[in-house]
Amino acid sequence: MARTLILGGARSGKSTRAEQLLLDHADVLYVATSGSRPDDAEWAQRVALHRERRPAGWRTAETCDLVAVLADRDDPAPVLVDCLALWLTAVMDRADAWDDAAWATGAEAEVARHCAELAEAWRLTGRRVIAVSNEVGMGVVPATAAGRRFRDALGRLNMALADESERVLLVVAGQVLAIRDTGRPD
Numbered sequence: 001m002a003r004t005l006i007l008g009g010a011r012s013g014k015s016t017r018a019e020q021l022l023l024d025h026a027d028v029l030y031v032a033t034s035g036s037r038p039d040d041a042e043w044a045q046r047v048a049l050h051r052e053r054r055p056a057g058w059r060t061a062e063t064c065d066l067v068a069v070l071a072d073r074d075d076p077a078p079v080l081v082d083c084l085a086l087w088l089t090a091v092m093d094r095a096d097a098w099d100d101a102a103w104a105t106g107a108e109a110e111v112a113r114h115c116a117e118l119a120e121a122w123r124l125t126g127r128r129v130i131a132v133s134n135e136v137g138m139g140v141v142p143a144t145a146a147g148r149r150f151r152d153a154l155g156r157l158n159m160a161l162a163d164e165s166e167r168v169l170l171v172v173a174g175q176v177l178a179i180r181d182t183g184r185p186d
Contacts, residue, residue, distance in 0.1 A: 002128050005161050007135040007179075008171035015082050017171050018130045019053060027077040028058040031069055033087040035062070050082070064090045067117050070125040077127075084133035084161070088115070088154050098146040111153055119160035133158050135170065 004021065008014035022028045037044070051060070059077070063069065064087050069079060081087070091114045092098060097107040122129070135158070136151045162168045168179040 002167065003122060003125065003161075003165040004130040004167040004169065005158070005165045006130060006132050006169045006171060007158060007162075008132075009135060009139070012171045013174035014132050014169075014171040015050065016053070016174075017169065017176055018080055018082065018132050021130055022078055022080055023055065025078050026055070026057045028055075029069070029075060029077045029079045030054060030058050030060045031066065031079060031081045032060055032062045033064050033066070033081065033083060033090065035064070035086070035090060067121040070118075070121040070127060070129065073126060075127075079127050079129040081129065081131040084131055084157060085136070085154055087118075088150065088157060091115070092150060092153070097149060100145055103145075103149060108149075115153065115157045115160065118157070119164065122161050123164040131161060133161075 006014045006018050032050075061069065066081060066087060069081075091111055095107040095110040096102040097111050099107070122131075134154065137155045142148045142151055162180070165180065166182045170177045170179050
């Protein structure tokens with residue numbers, strides 16, 4: 001078992017690097033957390049490009065139920081989760097966490113609970129897993145309270161998963177920097 005967290009900015013090459021780490025596996029469960037956006041042609045094109053890059057034998061699961069995926073002991077295939085930022089967006093959508101009043105009256109606690117559950121599932125998984133996430137703490141401070149909530153929640157989630165990872169990589173301009181590498185094979 002090995003857990004790898006790959007962080008980077010938009011179009012940094014983090015997804016490509018995650019895929020490269022698993023190319024020697026014929027069977028990989030690629031967990032896409034993006035959901036469908038039927039009225040967004042540009043998004044559909046991005047998804048298509050991701051699919052075209054993957055080996056034919058890899059399976060895709062479009063789900064945000066990452067806790068169940070990580071807990072599955074019956075499927076021995078490595079897991080690639082792409083990406084945690086989109087997972088968090090879905091969690092915040094379901095909690096109505098973008099709304100200031102909802103945030104103050106329970107959405108903050110709901111988001112924190114889901115993040116804690118994911119971090120615990122990450123810690124306990126027996127599967128080899130690689131997760132991709134955006135590093136959002138190095139850029140401009142978001143102009144809205146909702147944007148700052150997202151940035152802060154994702155930063156905390158990234159830290160929680162990094163603490164439980166054997167390997168943490170930062171990808172910048174396609175270049176990989178090992179933040180943590182215990183030397184265990186992944």
